[in-house]
Amino acid sequence: MNDLLAEVFRREAGPCTATLVRVLGDIDLAEDAVAEAFAIAAARWPQTGVPPNPGGWITTTARNRAVDRLRRESTRDERHLAAHRLNTEDMEPDHNPELDRLDGLVDVVTDDQLRLMFLCAHPALGADAQVALILRLLAGLSTDRIAKAFVLPEATLAQRVVRAKRKLHDNHASYRIPRAGELPDRLQSVLTAIYLIYTEGHRNGTDLAARTAFLSAEAIRLGRTLVELMPDEPEAVGLLALMLLTEARQPSRIGADGKLVRLADQDRTLWDAALIKEGHALVRSCLRRNQPGPFQIQAAIAAVHADAPSPGATDWSQITALYDHLYALRPNAVVALNRAVAIAELRGPAAGLTALADIPEGALKEYQPYHATRADLLARSGHREEAITAYDRTIELTTTPPELDFLTRQRNALFSAD
Amino acid sequence: MAQYLVSVWHDDQYEVDFSTPQAQRLSAQVGALNEELKKSGAWVFAAGLHPASSATVVRSLAGDVSMTDGPYAETKEQMGGFWIIEVPDFDTALEWAAKAAAACEGPVEVRPIQG
Numbered sequence: 001m002n003d004l005l006a007e008v009f010r011r012e013a014g015p016c017t018a019t020l021v022r023v024l025g026d027i028d029l030a031e032d033a034v035a036e037a038f039a040i041a042a043a044r045w046p047q048t049g050v051p052p053n054p055g056g057w058i059t060t061t062a063r064n065r066a067v068d069r070l071r072r073e074s075t076r077d078e079r080h081l082a083a084h085r086l087n088t089e090d091m092e093p094d095h096n097p098e099l100d101r102l103d104g105l106v107d108v109v110t111d112d113q114l115r116l117m118f119l120c121a122h123p124a125l126g127a128d129a130q131v132a133l134i135l136r137l138l139a140g141l142s143t144d145r146i147a148k149a150f151v152l153p154e155a156t157l158a159q160r161v162v163r164a165k166r167k168l169h170d171n172h173a174s175y176r177i178p179r180a181g182e183l184p185d186r187l188q189s190v191l192t193a194i195y196l197i198y199t200e201g202h203r204n205g206t207d208l209a210a211r212t213a214f215l216s217a218e219a220i221r222l223g224r225t226l227v228e229l230m231p232d233e234p235e236a237v238g239l240l241a242l243m244l245l246t247e248a249r250q251p252s253r254i255g256a257d258g259k260l261v262r263l264a265d266q267d268r269t270l271w272d273a274a275l276i277k278e279g280h281a282l283v284r285s286c287l288r289r290n291q292p293g294p295f296q297i298q299a300a301i302a303a304v305h306a307d308a309p310s311p312g313a314t315d316w317s318q319i320t321a322l323y324d325h326l327y328a329l330r331p332n333a334v335v336a337l338n339r340a341v342a343i344a345e346l347r348g349p350a351a352g353l354t355a356l357a358d359i360p361e362g363a364l365k366e367y368q369p370y371h372a373t374r375a376d377l378l379a380r381s382g383h384r385e386e387a388i389t390a391y392d393r394t395i396e397l398t399t400t401p402p403e404l405d406f407l408t409r410q411r412n413a414l415f416s417a418d
Numbered sequence: 419m420a421q422y423l424v425s426v427w428h429d430d431q432y433e434v435d436f437s438t439p440q441a442q443r444l445s446a447q448v449g450a451l452n453e454e455l456k457k458s459g460a461w462v463f464a465a466g467l468h469p470a471s472s473a474t475v476v477r478s479l480a481g482d483v484s485m486t487d488g489p490y491a492e493t494k495e496q497m498g499g500f501w502i503i504e505v506p507d508f509d510t511a512l513e514w515a516a517k518a519a520a521a522c523e524g525p526v527e528v529r530p531i532q533g
Contacts, residue, residue, distance in 0.1 A: 124512065168508075171420075171530045172507050172530065174507035174508065
């Protein structure tokens, strides 16, 4: 029963909270009500069994508890008003047959979740706050768990969530799906926040991997939900495809010795064929719409990598073309760096170094992957002294132990290679 | 409906010389925005301020009134003017703020008014 309850919570906490935010008009009240409803479920379901529509049950129970509480505590006018609004809401009165009512609830739930996504990823909030709110409200994670994943004191994380909720509340942020004109910007903010959650899950070294891997799983789950909610948004599909194709390669990313394995050295038989197949299908379906965006192109690049049975079989000319396209849409230094890597594979390390030299000086001065790439290309094109200096700089900027270990080995190999 | 303070910020080095083409342009842009705000019903109030060096800080401690010359905030950035707008929600306020930032050719701060 505990497992089942945990599963229901995982699946339903987000949608239920989303609906309750709409009904109650307040994030805190909604969170409390949903928590209370789950506590009641934990006490009752072992005897009664799980109801046929657990999400509907939780939502209705949470709503009823909130009404009771508001009536009890309605000393303040504001709360009187809230209770009054609840009584005139479409969810009440109960004279419809129970099932109809629950079906009706389920219908609105999808829109509620989308509203909550747009609210949590509001561009007026910082990226940190967006991520914390999404994980708290949509994924139903405890602040303790989120804090551990981000290696932050729980109080800091909790404060971040409180502050973000307060800002939305004080600013009268609306609980609505953005209008067509604002949608591209607002959607970008949602997609970026979900992708940030995904990459955070795989950013850390092995010692933290177990603690953070669930973030990637949550991001994929949120990505799936978003695609269900907005099936016509090719960038949402592109994001999901990108996450799935990246996830497919995870099993080969860290070797048996706990060391980071480069893409070229990965055991491709460990790649998850089912995820790759799903990712490929998604890439095809979104590109067919002919509204290319950054996530779709990155997914297409991941798909080309996944297509290659061996590193030598990688279609680098297609990857270079895709990076050209991505750079046209997002002309930033990080994209230029990845483009240079592709060029190096296609036309050799010297061509890669030339492409690197085109990146404005200073743009990537503190960016570890830039120095790692440069060191590798210098080594491969026979500039040993410069390569060693570049590796030293890279190592200075590296924080994760597996990567540090890998780079040190690469650097030391240059001394013995005579 | 909710009210917001939309304030305009800049380095306090500026001296307003209304004869420069830049000042003329800004003034025309802000004037047009004010008209638009009034037409939409979002207008409550707006004002441009004299430079912060013209400010006086007044304190009242147990009946003792003291005054100091100059602005309260000892920072380079000072408020140069503001709007009070009344709109249905945050996103609408942010849309007006974007227009205000474009009209002033500088950053604006949006802050909800209590109540």
